[in-house]
Amino acid sequence: MANFSVQLIDLPDELLFIIFKKLNNVELLYSLMGINKRLDRILYDSIFTRRLTLIRSSSNRHIYPLRDEMLDRFCLEILPKIHHKIEWLTVESLSMERIFLVDDYSNLHQLGLLSIQWEGLERLFDAPNIDMKKKLDNLRCFSLISKNETFCYSQSIVPLLHRMSNLKRLDLYLIIDESKFIDGNCLNNDIINHLPRLNHFIFNIQSRIYEYNQTDIRSNEDIQITFKTFPNHKVISCVDFFPEQNFARCHYYSYPYTMENYDKISNNFPGGLFKCVREISLFDERPFQHEFFIKISEAFPFLQKLTLENFQSQNKKSDEDDQHLSIIEYSYLTELRLLDVHDDYIEQFLFHSKSVLPNNISLSVQYDFLKRVTNHFTREQTRINSAKIKHVFLAGPGQHHLSKDFYQYFPNLQSYCFSLIT
Template sequence: MDVGYLSFHDEIPIFSSLLRELHINVSSLTECLYLLDGRLNQLRIFYVNIKIIHHIAPNIDMKKKLDNLRCFSLISKNETFCYSQSIVPLLHRMSNLKRLDLYLIIDENKFIDGNCLNNDIINHLPRLNHFIFNIQSRIYEYNQTDIRSNEDIQITFKTFPNHKVISCVDFFPEQNFARCHYYSYPYTMENYDKISNNFPGGLFKCVREISLFDERPFQHEFFIKISEAFPFLQKLTLENFQSQNKKSDEDDQYLSIIEYSYLTELRLLDVHDDYIEQFLFHSKSVLPNNISLSVQYDFLKRVTNHFTREQTRINSAKIKHVFLAGPGQHHLSKDFYQYFPNLQSYCFSLIT
C-alpha cells in the first residue's frame, strides 16, 4: 500500500509545547524542517518518512540546535542528490541524539561509505549509542578505472563495533551506474529493493516486499537463495531482460521446486520470457492460491503457448487477479478464460 504524504509548507497545523513523540509522512524535506523550527520544542522522538529530499531553502534556520531530540528516524525511498548539503547539516543540529535510524538512497560523485558516516555523522553526535542504517550509495557515469570492491567497503566499517554491517557492491555497465548497498544487520525494514546476483544472503524474517534487478541473468539457484532468505515474502517485482541458461523440460525434473507460501503479488512487467516460465512452470515453482500477476500480455501468451501449455497450467489456475500490459487492446479468447479458471478480475494498460 502506498504511503500518504502530507504537504503543508509553512502553513503547518501543528503547534505544541507538550508533544514529545511524533510519527509522520511528509512530501519533502521542507515540511520536516518546518516541524523542527521550534514549534515542537519538547519533541524527543521523531520518526519521519520523506518522499523527496532536496536542497534546503535559504529562509530556513539550520543553526538552531535541537537539544531535546533523543531519537530520530529518517526514511526516504526516493533518490536524493542532497545528502551532504541537507541531511548532514540537519543531523549536526542533534548533538544529544542517542538513537539514529537512517534509510536513504544517495546519489553523489563517490560512494558514501563507513568512513563518510563516521566523519559526517557519528563524530558529531557524542551521545549516540544506537545507529541503525540501510543506505544505497549510487554513482552514475562512474569511472571504471576507480572501481572499489566490496572488501574495500567493508574495511571502512571496521570501527562499527555495535552492529554487523553487510555490504554489496554492484556495477551496471549498460545503465552506466555503480551501487554500494550496506545495512546494519539484523535488517529491520519490511522491503528490500534492487537485489542483484551479488546478494549476500542472510535471513530476513521482517521483509514482506522485494524487488530484483540485474544486467546478468538470474538462474534457478538464485531464486532458491531468495526464497530461503525471505520466508514471509508477499510481494515480488522483477526486472531482468537477460535469458537464463537454457534447460530442456527433461532437465527440470532435477531442479529443486521453490515454494512461495505467502506470495500475494508478482510483478513481471520488465522481464525476459524465462522469468515468467520461472514462476509459472510447476516444475520450478509452487505458487499459492489467490495470487495477483502483472505481466506483458504478449509475453504471457507466448510463454503459455496461447494458453494451452501444460507446464504453466497449474500455477496459472491459482491466479486471482491479472494486470496485462501491452501495445494495444487485445481480445481475450475462450482459451484465456479456461486457462485462468479462478480469475476474478483483470485489466489492461496500453503501452504506446
C-alpha cells in the same frame, strides 16, 4: 463520530480514558477535539498528544499525506494547541512543511521523516523563517527514510544531523548519489563523530555513482574494511556494476535487517535471513538462474510482494534440466510483478516444475509475453500455477480480445485490467 460523541458525554472520565486509549490518536484528535471542554481536557492528556503519526499508509505499505480536510484541521486548529505536548512526531514529504511551520515543537524528542521527496526537504531548509544553525538539542531519536535518490547528502542531510548532537538513536534509509561511494569511513566522519551520545544506529544505504570508471571503484572487500570501527553492528555490504545503465552501486546495511522491504537485489546478493521483509525487487543485467531464486526464497521466508526486472535469458535451462530442479515454494506470496522481464522469468514462476505459487495471487505481466509463454493459454507446464491467479494486470501496446481459452486457463480469475504501453 458525532452521534458517538454525544453518547460519550454520559460516561465517566475513567471509562473514556480506557476507550480512547484503544483508538488511533490522530483520528481521535481529529474527530473529537473541540466538541466540548470536558472532552478537550481529556484529549489534552499526554497519552493522546505525546506521539503523533501524521501520515496515511496503504495495505501495500505505501506512504501518503493525511487527507486534505484532516491536514487542514491539524495545521489550523489542533497542532497550534498541542505542539508543546508533542514528543514524538512522524511526517511524510508532501505535508511536512505545513506541519513544521505551525510552531517549533519545543518538547520534540523523536522525529521520523518518511517517504521523503528531497526537493521539498531542501525547500524547507531554505525557508526564511527557519534557522538552519539552531541546535535541535531535545531530539533523542531521529528516522530519515526515503526510497528516492538524493543528491543532497553532503549539503543538507549531514548539516541537519550535526544539529542533533544529543541523538541516542538514528535510523537512516537512503539512496545517495555522489561522485564517490559513501562508505563506513564517511559515516564515521560525517555523522557518528558528531553524535557523541549515539548508541543505536540502524542504517540501510545505497550509494550510487553514475558514469563511473571501473578502475576507480573499490571492491566489496575494500568497503567492508571501512566498517571495522562499527563495534556494535554486523554490517553486510555488496558492490555491483551495471555497465548498460552506466552506474555502480554499493549497498550496505546493519544486520539483523529491520526494514519490511529490500530493493534492487542482484546476483551478488550476500544472503542471510530476513524475517521482517515482506516486499522485494530483483534487478540485474546478468541472468538470474534457478539457484538464485532458491536463495531468495530461503532468505525471505515471509515474502508477500516480488517485483522483477531482468531482460537477460537464463543460460542454464532445458526441459531435461527442469526435471532435476528443486521446486521452490512461495508460501506467502500475494503479488508478483513481471512487467520488465525476459520470457524465461515468467516460466520460472509459472512452470509447476520450478515453482509452487499460493492460491489467490495477483500477477502483473505483459499480455503478449504471457500469451507466448503459455502457448496461447494451452501449455500444460504453466496451467497449474495459472489456475491459482485471482487478479491479473495486463500491459501491452493495445487492447486485446480475451479468448475463451484465456478464461478457461485462469478459472479462478476474479478481475483483470489492461494498461496501454508504447
